[in-house]
Amino acid sequence: MAVHVDRYLRLHKMPHIWCPGCGNGIVLGALVRAVAELGCSRDEVVVITGIGCSARTNAIIDFNTFQTTHGRALSFATGFKLARPEMKVVVVTGDGDGLAIGGNHLIHSARRNIDITTILINNSIYGMTGGQHSPLTPAGSYATTAPYGTLEPVFDACRLVEGAGATYVARGTAYHVVLLQRLIARAISHKGFAFVEAVSQCPVGFGRRNKMRTPSEMMRWQKDHAVTVKAAAGMSREQLRGKILIGEFVNRNLPELTEVYGRLIREAQSRPGGE
Amino acid sequence: MMQGNEACVEGAIAAGVRFFAGYPISPATEIAELMAEKLPRVGGAFIQMEDEIASMAAVIGASIGGVKSLTATSGPGFTLKQENLGYAAMVEIPCVIVNVQRGGPSTGMPTLPAQMDVMQSRWGTHGDHPVVVLCPSTVYECYVLTIKAVNIAEMLRVPVIVLSDAIVGHIREKVVLPDPGEIEIVERKKPLVPPEGYLPYRADEDGVPPFITYGKGYRYHITSNNYDEGGFPATNDHKVAHALINRLHAKIEKRRSEIIVTEEYMLDDAEVVIFAYGCTARSAYSAVETAREQGIRAGIIKALTLWPFPREVFRKLGGRVRTVIVPEMNMGQLVVEVEAALKDNPARVVPLNRVDGKMITPGQILDLVKEVI
Ligand SMILES: Cc1ncc(C[n+]2csc(CCOP(=O)(O)OP(=O)(O)O)c2C)c(N)n1
Ligand code: SF4
Numbered sequence: 001m002a003v004h005v006d007r008y009l010r011l012h013k014m015p016h017i018w019c020p021g022c023g024n025g026i027v028l029g030a031l032v033r034a035v036a037e038l039g040c041s042r043d044e045v046v047v048i049t050g051i052g053c054s055a056r057t058n059a060i061i062d063f064n065t066f067q068t069t070h071g072r073a074l075s076f077a078t079g080f081k082l083a084r085p086e087m088k089v090v091v092v093t094g095d096g097d098g099l100a101i102g103g104n105h106l107i108h109s110a111r112r113n114i115d116i117t118t119i120l121i122n123n124s125i126y127g128m129t130g131g132q133h134s135p136l137t138p139a140g141s142y143a144t145t146a147p148y149g150t151l152e153p154v155f156d157a158c159r160l161v162e163g164a165g166a167t168y169v170a171r172g173t174a175y176h177v178v179l180l181q182r183l184i185a186r187a188i189s190h191k192g193f194a195f196v197e198a199v200s201q202c203p204v205g206f207g208r209r210n211k212m213r214t215p216s217e218m219m220r221w222q223k224d225h226a227v228t229v230k231a232a233a234g235m236s237r238e239q240l241r242g243k244i245l246i247g248e249f250v251n252r253n254l255p256e257l258t259e260v261y262g263r264l265i266r267e268a269q270s271r272p273g274g275e
Numbered sequence: 276m277m278q279g280n281e282a283c284v285e286g287a288i289a290a291g292v293r294f295f296a297g298y299p300i301s302p303a304t305e306i307a308e309l310m311a312e313k314l315p316r317v318g319g320a321f322i323q324m325e326d327e328i329a330s331m332a333a334v335i336g337a338s339i340g341g342v343k344s345l346t347a348t349s350g351p352g353f354t355l356k357q358e359n360l361g362y363a364a365m366v367e368i369p370c371v372i373v374n375v376q377r378g379g380p381s382t383g384m385p386t387l388p389a390q391m392d393v394m395q396s397r398w399g400t401h402g403d404h405p406v407v408v409l410c411p412s413t414v415y416e417c418y419v420l421t422i423k424a425v426n427i428a429e430m431l432r433v434p435v436i437v438l439s440d441a442i443v444g445h446i447r448e449k450v451v452l453p454d455p456g457e458i459e460i461v462e463r464k465k466p467l468v469p470p471e472g473y474l475p476y477r478a479d480e481d482g483v484p485p486f487i488t489y490g491k492g493y494r495y496h497i498t499s500n501n502y503d504e505g506g507f508p509a510t511n512d513h514k515v516a517h518a519l520i521n522r523l524h525a526k527i528e529k530r531r532s533e534i535i536v537t538e539e540y541m542l543d544d545a546e547v548v549i550f551a552y553g554c555t556a557r558s559a560y561s562a563v564e565t566a567r568e569q570g571i572r573a574g575i576i577k578a579l580t581l582w583p584f585p586r587e588v589f590r591k592l593g594g595r596v597r598t599v600i601v602p603e604m605n606m607g608q609l610v611v612e613v614e615a616a617l618k619d620n621p622a623r624v625v626p627l628n629r630v631d632g633k634m635i636t637p638g639q640i641l642d643l644v645k646e647v648i
Contacts, residue, residue: 010496013507042494043489043490043491043494044490046489046490048336058496059496059498059508062494063494064489064490064494064495065494065495066339066497066498067496067497067498068332068335068336068359068362068499069358069362069499072328072329072332072358072359075324075328075329075330075332075333076332076335076336076339077336078296078322078324078329078332078333078336079294079296079322079332079333079334079335079336079337079340079344080337080339080340082320082322082337082340083293083294083320083336083337083338083341083342083344084340084341084488084489084490086490087489087490104325104326104329105325105329107325108324108325261315264315265315265318265319265320267315268315268316269315269316271316
């Protein structure tokens with residue numbers, strides 16, 4: 001579906017601060033198109049971010065937007081959503097913001113199954129601060145704080161939140177942008193904690209230190225390494241080594257926190273002594 | 276009969292608080308437990324978060340959502356809340372933090388009283404931020420000061436701290452609460468302009484910008500980076516930064532007379548004055564009564580507002596007072612401010628400190644009064 005994204009953007013805030021070739025703009029485009037596709041009004045959507053290049057997404061989109069402290073966007077979002085269950089709450093975070101400093105908040109937000117959509121832009125690096133390694137920097141790659149290559153293993157963010165209780169989990173890439181848009185749209189319409197990992201590129205912080213000189217090389221990497229969940233079903237372990245799975249991993253319906261709490265309020269108020 | 280912590284809860288609910296997020300910690304846990312029970316009954320929400328960083332964040336998030344919000348904690352948790360307390364100060368989100376002080380540093384003496392967080396309550400977060408700190412010494416004051424804290428937070432769009440302690444939080448006293456109709460409740464100032472004309476950080480004369488929650492047609496941005504009147508980052512704009520930081524402080528300074536509460540007792544002819552706050556003020560009263568019975572001219576200044584520091588109250592002392600005693604359950608924190616306030620006054624300032632988790636007794640204060648007289 002063709003959508004004019006302009007009307008969802010704060011054009012007077014352009015130009016944005018991202019580097020040429022950065023994947024953040026592609027993810028932002030997917031988010032905005034997904035919202036348009038769902039027919040949400042700009043007033044009912046709240047986009048909350050923390051700190052990082054990923055966090056700069058919300059200053060330039062014309063929804064209700066607030067940027068919070070590093071890693072804590074989900075905790076702010078939890079309070080906001082409990083106060084305003086009727087609003088559609090989206091959190092955009094980075095692999096450092098959401099998985100290092102904010103990892104615990106991510107786990108517990110997933111566990112609560114609170115109706116928040118989290119889009120984690122995974123660019124394998126700390127972009128904003130100039131290329132330090134993140135929990136998702138592949139072992140052996142170079143970062144300013146890993147001049148000899150990273151020694152630590154990464155983990156799978158999608159499996160983490162699935163284990164923690166998220167009821168919608170998916171992964172897309174900046175290259176597979178149509179899929180990404182579809183996954184984000186489903187995540188937003190899902191009732192419960194929804195998590196979409198968007199594999200993206202940071203040519204400045206990651207690519208140029210790791211033998212991928214241009215943004216297009218990085219996107220080609222995404223194209224070559226992504227395997228859809230469907231295709232993966234017919235592949236061997238050996239064939240899947242080094243690949244990234246994309247598509248929908250989890251889509252289940254379980255009681256959602258603000259709905260359950262709303263019921264509690266109604267019951268408490270109907271009891272004697274309630275207001 | 277009511278406990279101090281319970282009075283905080285009752286005060287908060289009376290003031291219109293409808294959201295609480297917290298994390299268990301002695302000696303503040305009763306506040307969370309009572310909130311969990313009472314909030315749903317009045318249509319509010321309670322949540323126990325994964326830590327104090329998250330609970331402070333959730334409280335601010337709910338307040339941005341348009342709901343009056345409060346959290347409660349003690350020393351170690353108060354430290355974790357500092358990160359987002361600074362955020363609330365910077366982006367001007369009303370919220371209240373009750374800190375029921377216990378002995379530190381670190382986990383220290385979890386169930387014993389202290390007054391060691393006086394400076395943390397003022398300077399705990401980074402950056403030159405404004406803050407208001409109120410300090411109860413009785414159960415009744417827990418109630419009225421929590422209401423006042425919520426009102427100031429909403430009026431000035433600032434985080435307000437209620438600095439209680441293990442004694443005041445746990446003591447049970449008979450209290451007569453004011454009728455709900457008698458309680459003044461403040462609501463945040465709404466914009467008078469339509470959405471197209473709304474600049475979220477354009478302040479009125481009083482330094483406070485009108486505030487409206489999301490979902491009402493007013494779409495805007497909030498950022499903790501240095502921001503302009505439109506709410507957008509102006510990260511390296513010196514002029515904007517200068518105006519912003521000055522305004523954030525000025526909005527509190529302008530309202531000093533509404534924020535500052537002190538109480539005076541037997542001050543008119545006093546030669547020795549005890550400047551006290553929190554649980555220590557309880558002993559000070561008892562010490563002064565005994566001193567008066569013995570013909571010693573002692574009086575009290577009790578501070579219910581610690582920050583902004585009530586320096587103006589010292590003007591009343593004139594040249595008559597010879598000594599000001601400052602009893603504190605710390606190594607001497609507020610005494611520094613008292614000294615500064617009295618720098619042009621001949622009165623001598625004498626600290627009285629205790630850090631063993633036991634209250635400063637009336638006897639200790641009385642002995643010192645006799646010594647200095
Ligand atoms: C408490 C705190 N610690 C550190 C920082 C500095 N900092 C800003 S952004 C950032 C990393 C962001 O990385 P990521 O989440 O991967 O986002 P990206 O910039 O790559 O989009 C750090 C460490 C901060 N702002 N706050
Ligand atoms: S540093 Fe990386 S993530 Fe940040 S804007 Fe530049 S390319 Fe994008």
